[in-house]
Amino acid sequence: MEIMKMSREHIEECVDLYIDVFTKAPWNDTYESRGQVSRFFRNHMANNYFVGYVLKGQGGIIALSIGMKKPWINGAEYYIDQFCVRTDLQGKGVGSCFLKLIEDEIRKEQMNAIILSTERGFPSEQFYLKNGFKPVDGLITFIK
Secondary structure, three states: OEEEEOOHHHHHHHHHHHHHHHOOOOOOOOOOOHHHHHHHHHHHHHOOOEEEEEEEEOOEEEEEEEEEEEOOOOOEEEEEEEEEEOHHHOOOOHHHHHHHHHHHHHHHOOEEEEEEOOOOOOHHHHHHHHOOOOOOOOOOOOOO
């Protein structure tokens, strides 16, 4: 397995992976079209704070992480907006390995933390807890 910075050449393969993972349980997301998901990736990449990684295995991209370099008082943080691993490889250590590789990469880029949100009660919550993430006491998420 090899980690790489996500680039425009990866978009179509990432779109395929993203749709495949997030249209299945437990997420069961629906999208208007493949183009909608492709625009989502392109819009992320157009952001000057964009940071994305792919994990390549035999046969192509097996995991992805997209987000941004977020300025903070104590230095920059990597905010993960979306993270996924190919469905048939979940629960086999691939995601944990990918996160470790990402941690190594962000340190090289002077980022000192990873922050993210996920849905309470979903398998991702246990995955992040298992990988050393902790809920931040006193924080709640709002949407309008």
